[in-house]
Amino acid sequence: MKASGDFCISTKGRRIVIIGNGIAGVTCARHLRKRDSAAHITIISGETEYFFSRTALMYIYMGHLKYKHTQPYEDWFWQKNRLNLVHDWVTGIDFEQKELQLQQQAPLKYDILVLALGSKPNMFGWPGQNLKGVQGLYSYQDLESMEAATQTCGRAVVVGGGLIGIEMAEMLRSRQIEVTFLVREANFWGNVLPEEEAQLVSRHIREHHIDLRLNTELKEILDDGNGHVRGIVTGAGEEIACQFVGLAVGVSPNTGLLKDTPLETNRGILVDEFFATSIRNVFAIGDCVEYRNPPPLRKPVEQVWYTGRMHGETLAHNLAHFPVAYQPGPWFNSAKFLDIEYQTYGIVPAKWEEPLESFYWEHESGKVAFRAVFDGRSKKLQGINALGMRLRHDFFDRVLREGGTVEEVLKQLHRANFDTEFYDKHHHAILKAYNQQFGTNLQPEKEKKTLLSVFGL
Amino acid sequence: MKNIQKLGLGIFLAALVLFNLLLFLGQFRLSEQQLQEVVKPEQFQILKTELAPILDKTYTSSFAFVSNFKKYFDAYNEAQQANWQSGGVVIWDDYTFALTKIASQGFVEDNRLLLLLLTIVLGAAGALLNILPKYKDEPAGIKNNGVMFSSNKSRGIIGIIIGAYLIVLYVLIYWFPAYIVNWTLLVDPLSYALSGGPASQWFLYGTIYTLAILVMGVRMFRKYRGNKYQTLRTASVMFFQLSFAFILPEILVLLNKPWYDFKNIWPLDYDFFFDYNVASMLSSGAIGMFMFVWGILLIIIGVPLMTYFYGKRWYCSWVCGCGGLAETAGDPYRHLSDKSLKAWNVERIMVYSVLVIIVLITLLTIVNYFMNFGLLGQATGVLHQWYGFLIGAAFAGVVGVGFYPLMGNRVWCRFGCPLAAYLGIVQRFKSRFRITTNGGQCISCGNCSTYCEMGIDVRWYAQRGQNVVRASCVGCGICASVCPRGVLKLENGPEQGRITDIPFLTGNESIEVLS
Ligand SMILES: Cc1cc2nc3c(=O)[nH]c(=O)nc-3n(C[C@H](O)[C@H](O)[C@H](O)COP(=O)(O)OP(=O)(O)OC[C@H]3O[C@@H](n4cnc5c(N)ncnc54)[C@H](O)[C@@H]3O)c2cc1C
Ligand code: SF4
Numbered sequence: 001m002k003a004s005g006d007f008c009i010s011t012k013g014r015r016i017v018i019i020g021n022g023i024a025g026v027t028c029a030r031h032l033r034k035r036d037s038a039a040h041i042t043i044i045s046g047e048t049e050y051f052f053s054r055t056a057l058m059y060i061y062m063g064h065l066k067y068k069h070t071q072p073y074e075d076w077f078w079q080k081n082r083l084n085l086v087h088d089w090v091t092g093i094d095f096e097q098k099e100l101q102l103q104q105q106a107p108l109k110y111d112i113l114v115l116a117l118g119s120k121p122n123m124f125g126w127p128g129q130n131l132k133g134v135q136g137l138y139s140y141q142d143l144e145s146m147e148a149a150t151q152t153c154g155r156a157v158v159v160g161g162g163l164i165g166i167e168m169a170e171m172l173r174s175r176q177i178e179v180t181f182l183v184r185e186a187n188f189w190g191n192v193l194p195e196e197e198a199q200l201v202s203r204h205i206r207e208h209h210i211d212l213r214l215n216t217e218l219k220e221i222l223d224d225g226n227g228h229v230r231g232i233v234t235g236a237g238e239e240i241a242c243q244f245v246g247l248a249v250g251v252s253p254n255t256g257l258l259k260d261t262p263l264e265t266n267r268g269i270l271v272d273e274f275f276a277t278s279i280r281n282v283f284a285i286g287d288c289v290e291y292r293n294p295p296p297l298r299k300p301v302e303q304v305w306y307t308g309r310m311h312g313e314t315l316a317h318n319l320a321h322f323p324v325a326y327q328p329g330p331w332f333n334s335a336k337f338l339d340i341e342y343q344t345y346g347i348v349p350a351k352w353e354e355p356l357e358s359f360y361w362e363h364e365s366g367k368v369a370f371r372a373v374f375d376g377r378s379k380k381l382q383g384i385n386a387l388g389m390r391l392r393h394d395f396f397d398r399v400l401r402e403g404g405t406v407e408e409v410l411k412q413l414h415r416a417n418f419d420t421e422f423y424d425k426h427h428h429a430i431l432k433a434y435n436q437q438f439g440t441n442l443q444p445e446k447e448k449k450t451l452l453s454v455f456g457l
Numbered sequence: 458m459k460n461i462q463k464l465g466l467g468i469f470l471a472a473l474v475l476f477n478l479l480l481f482l483g484q485f486r487l488s489e490q491q492l493q494e495v496v497k498p499e500q501f502q503i504l505k506t507e508l509a510p511i512l513d514k515t516y517t518s519s520f521a522f523v524s525n526f527k528k529y530f531d532a533y534n535e536a537q538q539a540n541w542q543s544g545g546v547v548i549w550d551d552y553t554f555a556l557t558k559i560a561s562q563g564f565v566e567d568n569r570l571l572l573l574l575l576t577i578v579l580g581a582a583g584a585l586l587n588i589l590p591k592y593k594d595e596p597a598g599i600k601n602n603g604v605m606f607s608s609n610k611s612r613g614i615i616g617i618i619i620g621a622y623l624i625v626l627y628v629l630i631y632w633f634p635a636y637i638v639n640w641t642l643l644v645d646p647l648s649y650a651l652s653g654g655p656a657s658q659w660f661l662y663g664t665i666y667t668l669a670i671l672v673m674g675v676r677m678f679r680k681y682r683g684n685k686y687q688t689l690r691t692a693s694v695m696f697f698q699l700s701f702a703f704i705l706p707e708i709l710v711l712l713n714k715p716w717y718d719f720k721n722i723w724p725l726d727y728d729f730f731f732d733y734n735v736a737s738m739l740s741s742g743a744i745g746m747f748m749f750v751w752g753i754l755l756i757i758i759g760v761p762l763m764t765y766f767y768g769k770r771w772y773c774s775w776v777c778g779c780g781g782l783a784e785t786a787g788d789p790y791r792h793l794s795d796k797s798l799k800a801w802n803v804e805r806i807m808v809y810s811v812l813v814i815i816v817l818i819t820l821l822t823i824v825n826y827f828m829n830f831g832l833l834g835q836a837t838g839v840l841h842q843w844y845g846f847l848i849g850a851a852f853a854g855v856v857g858v859g860f861y862p863l864m865g866n867r868v869w870c871r872f873g874c875p876l877a878a879y880l881g882i883v884q885r886f887k888s889r890f891r892i893t894t895n896g897g898q899c900i901s902c903g904n905c906s907t908y909c910e911m912g913i914d915v916r917w918y919a920q921r922g923q924n925v926v927r928a929s930c931v932g933c934g935i936c937a938s939v940c941p942r943g944v945l946k947l948e949n950g951p952e953q954g955r956i957t958d959i960p961f962l963t964g965n966e967s968i969e970v971l972s
Contacts, residue, residue, distance in 0.1 A: 023901070034971050056902035063603040064939075069907040072916060074797060174602045207596050305900045310965040317968045327967040334898050336941040339598025343898070343943055390943035393896025397963045418895055418946050420937055422685040 007274065007323045008281050009111045012038045016319070017100065017110035019090050019257075021045035022054060023305055024286025025116030027312030033081050035320035041082070042108070044100070046089030048140050050075060055305055057143050058167045062174040067140075093261060095279050112281050112319065115258075115269055116312070117288040119251035119303055121164075128221030133229040134245040137168055146171075149244055153177050156244040157232050159218045161188045163335050165248035166201075169210050170338055172246070180211040180240055182218055188337075194350055196360050197385055200369055201337045208338050221245055251303055253288040266290050268301050273325040275315045283319070285311035295328055297347055304333060330400035331383070332393060340367060345396035346383025348373045356382065359406065361433040363388070363426065370430050372406045379405035389426060390418035410434050412445045459593075465586025472580030479572065479639045483563035485522035486515045491559045500548055507533045519557055523635045526556060554658065558638035565639045573643040577665070581672050588676045597683030599938055601908070609862065610789050616862035624859035631850045634658035651707035660707075666782060667703045671695055673785035680788070686934045686947075690774055694781035702778045714741050717748050720776050722755045724815040725876035727849055731819075731841055732826050760876075761883050767949055768890025769880035770932020779869060782858065783910065784933060787866025791935065794865035794912035801912065804872050804929065811848060812878040818844055848873065867910040871929060881928030889949040890932065891956075892925035894918060896963035899944045905936035919944050923960035 016032060018025040021043045029041050056070040078085050086108070092101035093113070100108045121136025123129050133149045135142060150156065154177065158168045161183030169179045185191055187198030188205060205212045217235035224230035231241040253268030264270045264278035268290030275283045286308040294300045307328070314326050334343045348371060352358060357376035362369040368388035374381045380403050384396065395416040399409055409416070413427035431444055458466075489512055493501050505512075508529050516522040530552075537545035565572060592600070608615040629637050634657075641656045644664050648656035674695040681687035701720045710716050715737045723729035729752055738745040763771045773780045794800075818840050825832040857869030870877050884890060892915070899922075905915035911929045915936045918925045925945075937945040962970055 031971060053901040053903060055900040056904070059902065059904065060605075062601075063605040063607075064601040065903055065907055066605050069903045072901045072903070072920060174600075204596070306897055306964060309897075309962075310967070313965055313970050314967045324967050327965075329964050329966045332897065332964060334900075334942045339596050341941070341943050390895070390946070393898055393963050397896060418893075418943060420684065420686045420934065421947060422689055 007276070008283075008319055011111070013040060014038075014111040015040045015042070015109060016112045016114065017042045017044065017108060018114040018116055019044050019100070020114075020116030020118055020286065020288075021048070021051045021085070022116060022118050022286060022308060023051075024118075024308035024312045025114065026051045027309045028114055028116065028285060028316045029083050029312075030081070031313055031316030032320060033083060035316060040084070042084040042086060042110075044086040044088060044090055044102070044108070046087070046103070049085065049087040050078070052140065054138075057137065057140070058171050060143060061147065061171045090257060093257065093263075095262060095282065098281075113283070114315065115277070115282065115284040115288060116286045116308075117254040117257065117269075117284075119287040120254045120256070121247060122250045122252055123247065124249065126218055126221055128223060128229065128232075129247065131221055131223055131229045131245075132227055133243055134221055134247065136247045137164055138251060146244075146246075150175065150177060153243040155180070155240075155242045156246065157182060157218075157240055157242045158246040158248060159232075160248035160250070161185055161190065161214075162192075162248060162250060163189070164251075165246070166205065166337055168246040168248055169205070170208070172244070173208060173210060177244075178211070180213060180242070181205065182213050182216045182234065184215070184217050186215055188212070188214075191350055194348065194358070194360075194371060194385070196362065197342075197369060197371065197387060198350075200362065200366060200387060201340065201342075203366060204338055204340050251287070253290065253301060253303075255288060274318050274323040275311060275326065276323075283315055285315050295326065297331070298328065306332065330397055332397070340388050341390065343386045343391055344383065345391070345393065346373075346381065346400045348383040348385045359434055359437060361426075361430045363429070368426060370426070372409065374406040379407055381406045381409055384409075390420075391416045392418045407434075407440070407442055411442055414444070414447055459590055462587045462590055465583045465588070468583030469580050469587060470583075472576050472583060475572075476576040476580065476640070479565055479576065479643070480637060481518065483561055483565040483639060484515050484517055485519060485557065485560040486562055487512055487522075487526075487556060487560040489513070492556070495555045495559055496552055497550065500550070503533070503548075504530075504552075516560075519561070519636050519638060522560060523553060523557055526553065553635040554638065557635040558641060558655070561638050561642060565642055569642055570646060573646070577643065577668065581668050584672045585675060588672070588679055591676070591679045592682070599681060599684070601939065604789075604792065610792075612793065612863060616790075620859055620862040623861065624855055627850075627855040627859055630658050630662050631854060637661070648707070651704065652710040654710065663703050666778075667698050669786045670698045670781050673788065677785055677788060681938065684938055687938060690934065691785065693775045694777075694784055697776050698778055698781045709744070712744075714744050715748070718778070719748075719751065721778070722760065722772070722876055723752065724812065724819065724879065725777075725779070725874055726752070727815050727819075727844060727875070728841065731822055732837075735826075760880060761887075764880050764883040764890075765888050766890075768888050768930070768932050768947075769877070769884045770890070770930075770934075770947070772880060773870065773877060773931035774933045779853065779857065779874065780931065783861075783866040783870060787858075787861050787910070790861045790866045791910035792865070792907050793861075793863065794867060794871070794910050796906050796909070796912050796914050798914075804912070807872045808874065808878045808881075808929075811852075811873050812875040815844065815848070815875045865910055865912070867912075867931070870931065871911050877929070877931075884930070885926065885928040887952075889952060889955070891948060891950070892918075892930065892936065893946045893948050893950075894922055894924060895942075895944045895946070897922065897965075898942045900942055902941060904939040904941060905945060908935050908939050910935070915945065918960075921960045922957070922962040924955060924957045926956050 016039050018029055025043055029043050032039060032041055050071050051073065052070040053072060056065060059065040060067055060070065088105050089103040090100050091103050098110050102108060119138060121138050135145055137146060150172065156172045156177050157180045158165050159182045169181050172179045187195060188202045190198045202212060218232060219235050220233040221229055222231045222233065229243065229245050231239055232245060233239050255265045255269060258265055258269065262279065263282065269277055269284040269288050270292050271277055271284050271289050272292055275285050277284050287303040291300050310328055317324060330346050332345050352373055355376045356373055358371060358373045360371045371385040372381060373383050381399055410431050413430060417425060417427065428444065431442055435442055489505060492504060496504055510529060511525050534547050537547045604610050609619065610616065637658060641658055641661045644656045644661050647664065648654060648660045674691050677691040678688060697720055702718050706716045706718055728734045738749045774784055821833060822837045825837050852873045853869050860868050899919040901916055901920045903916055905919060909915055910933060911931060913927050913930060915925055932947055934947050937947055
């Protein structure tokens with residue numbers, strides 16, 4: 001193992017500056033403080049003074065939460081942990097002088113710089129994409145402008161069949177705004193979800209009176225003559241009148257600040273397995289990162305909450321002690337499609353081929369589903385999708401790490417159940433369906449049934 | 458809102474306005490015969506003379522009647538007190554309510570049944586008309602849409618007005634019942650049917666309380682439809698309120714037994730061991746004896762055992778009457794609880810202080826009783842009065858419910874209830890109950906903490922992969938219901954591994970994650 005002195009400056013009282021107060025930057029700062037009580041730690045962000053949960057932006061718009069509720073730590077937390085907050089935009093980085101230029105405040109020196117810059121919404125150069133009432137949803141400022149732009153909106157169009165697209169559609173529906181939802185693929189999130197799951201969700205979207213247009217692309221956004229959107233034109237030439245357009249066609253690493261600097265970037269900031277960039281004492285974590293050598297089975301750019309958090313945890317360790325390679329456990333993720341919860345563990349591709357095989361079960365209600373993808377010969381589990389039911393992360397994390405088989409999993413699925421008490425249990429139906437589909441005769445592992453278990457004990 | 462819902466709301470508001478107007482209708486005129494009916498025979502002659510100036514005189518409001526009655530009644534008592542050495546006898550009985558009630562006549566008194574229909578019954582019907590069509594034609598799923606924009610639910614002007622109204626209501630019921638005799642007249646027929654006697658202000662209170670739980674319970678069914686835990690839990694509090702707290706005690710009274718709520722437990726039921734209450738139970742034959750033994754068994758066996766197996770939720774959010782109102786009528790205000798660390802500190806100091814105080818008062822009372830009042834004489838009576846006034850009425854009632862729209866629906870349960878404190882100690886240290894967090898799935902969105910009525914910062918635990926084991930958790934299950942990522946599960950399970958002091962976030966294998 002390399003000592004941390006070779007990895008980064010390790011003098012006592014070193015100045016560590018983190019740009020970005022999202023989950024990646026804040027996790028890194030918190031864990032650094034636990035591991036290095038002498039370091040001067042500064043977190044800079046232009047977006048908001050305090051860390052908030054980006055994933056909760058939709059709930060502010062829908063009136064479930066106030067902005068304050070989305071802050072995971074109380075305001076005193078930062079001072080108590082001697083985490084210095086700077087609310088400003090960084091406008092330039094001088095890597096030679098190790099100095100940051102700020103928009104409002106005096107320049108800031110650092111010994112170690114951590115870039116946790118996050119993402120920005122994609123824009124594909126559509127005609128009219130800069131009109132008023134046209135926007136993506138990423139930042140708190142985006143939320144404010146969406147609030148202002150939809151005050152008198154009667155009809156909106158959301159473009160992009162992914163997670164942020166469906167959130168925007170749900171947000172707008174919560175204000176009784178008619179929504180047309182353009183999805184380029186044959187089904188909602190069809191490039192990630194297998195067909196059955198994608199169809200299940202698509203049905204649910206329609207159930208919420210959202211005008212879902214599959215296989216439909218955006219061609220152009222129309223100007224009302226005053227610089228405000230008045231409608232859009234689809235790829236097929238259909239014109240749809242609307243007063244708001246939500247663009248949710250993915251996000252890209254936010255690397256604008258690094259243009260014309262010597263720091264190596266590709267789609268994102270290039271980092272090795274220790275989160276070191278091409279410049280010494282400069283590190284990068286979170287959404288803005290691109291792995292030079294992605295961990296096994298992982299993509300080079302991963303833009304989710306959990307990876308940002310794990311980057312922060314790992315980099316804090318590397319800066320404080322000695323560098324260890326980032327080694328995420330089995331992939332996991334979750335989302336909520338309107339009312340239907342989704343959890344995934346391991347890797348379930350949208351399409352698979354030999355030797356992979358798939359088992360799918362759907363409840364007669366059409367709102368609960370389970371899929372397992374596994375190696376057809378060894379039966380080794382590769383991943384599962386669950387819709388409308390909750391499953392234990394720890395259970396699948398263990399099975400996937402230990403190379404367990406799909407049949408083992410199905411026999412003890414009751415142990416993975418994480419649904420609320422008194423909910424209908426589906427593990428028997430799922431096992432039965434598997435037996436039918438694969439001609440097996442698996443029996444469920446014995447659940448211990450005692451007198452007490454009748455009383456929920 | 459659909460038209461039918463607007464109509465429902467309109468009916469409800471109209472009934473409410475009429476209900477309040479009733480206090481200002483009718484006349485008050487006390488006859489000699491009525492006086493005789495109400496007061497003790499030995500006091501009749503005295504009071505007949507003393508109250509002569511108001512007898513057979515018509516007053517147009519309860520306020521005028523009460524103030525004149527008090528004038529003459531108090532004057533008499535003061536004179537007696539001044540003369541106590543020469544044999545003056547003060548009348549300690551408080552006849553204000555009973556005399557005002559019997560004196561009420563005219564419109565309200567003549568139209569009791571009709572007015573009961575037009576106010577309480579129609580009000581409940583209007584509310585149901587508003588509630589039942591809610592979320593119709595929408596797929597099942599919990600929607601807190603617009604909660605933070607609502608004037609009622611977000612400490613806006615409507616919320617403040619409702620809070621103020623509730624506070625006034627409680628003050629009237631507890632300390633000025635004579636002003637609301639017209640309301641008690643309405644429920645007289647019901648009271649006669651159940652217990653064979655006229656309605657007191659407590660019967661009126663019980664009726665409205667029960668109706669509020671039932672009607673707002675139906676709202677819970679609509680709001681959380683599809684969620685079996687919430688549905689069952691709500692049905693349970695509705696059942697216990699209607700049967701155990703409302704109907705059964707009245708039937709006991711009909712049978713000449715003490716009024717007793719079999720699910721109320723000391724020290725929430727703070728006067729259980731007070732001398733007058735024990736005396737009344739022990740003088741009521743086998744049923745009274747059963748009440749006494751049952752009450753003690755609940756305290757020493759029921760609470761620890763049930764809480765060991767299920768956590769304090771078995772009582773607080775499935776059985777208790779205060780919890781029942783909080784979980785139904787109070788549900789729209791649950792997010793108003795304070796989640797700060799400071800509030801948690803205040804909570805611990807307050808709730809355990811109340812527990813210590815009532816335990817001390819109870820012990821003193823019992824010791825004093827066995828020493829034939831040799832220890833403190835009648836001083837325990839003064840303690841009882843003060844506790845009843847400050848904690849039993851002002852805290853549990855006025856603040857506990859009146860502050861729903863201001864500080865959330867569990868102010869009393871969180872900061873004041875000594876039984877909750879007792880249940881909480883068991884839950885924290887010896888129980889199988891916990892809220893399990895699901896590996897690394899939390900996105901720190903804050904829905905769980907926001908909608909926790911007990912002010913627990915659930916997210917603090919969830920985002921570091923730590924099970925929630927807290928003395929205050931009443932197990933309402935709302936955090937698990939509103940979590941969009943399936944992170945939380947209320948469970949009973951082996952004690953081993955329940956308290957995760959060294960929490961672990963599943964998913965990162967690079968390092969040992971510190972929390
Ligand atoms: C609406 C929405 C919903 C989402 N839902 C989920 C979900 O359910 N689950 C999930 O896993 N992921 C979700 N995500 C993705 C997740 O939020 C991100 O992956 C995560 O927040 C990225 O964290 P980060 O710390 O890398 O960056 P960010 O949170 O983007 O933080 C970067 C910060 O740096 C600041 N910054 C950038 N440049 C500068 C500069 N020059 N000067 C000063 N400050 C600067 C930015 O303003 C920002 O505040 C969602 C994203 C959005 C937008
Ligand atoms: S509601 Fe769920 S995801 Fe949100 S903070 Fe709470 S536990 Fe985490």
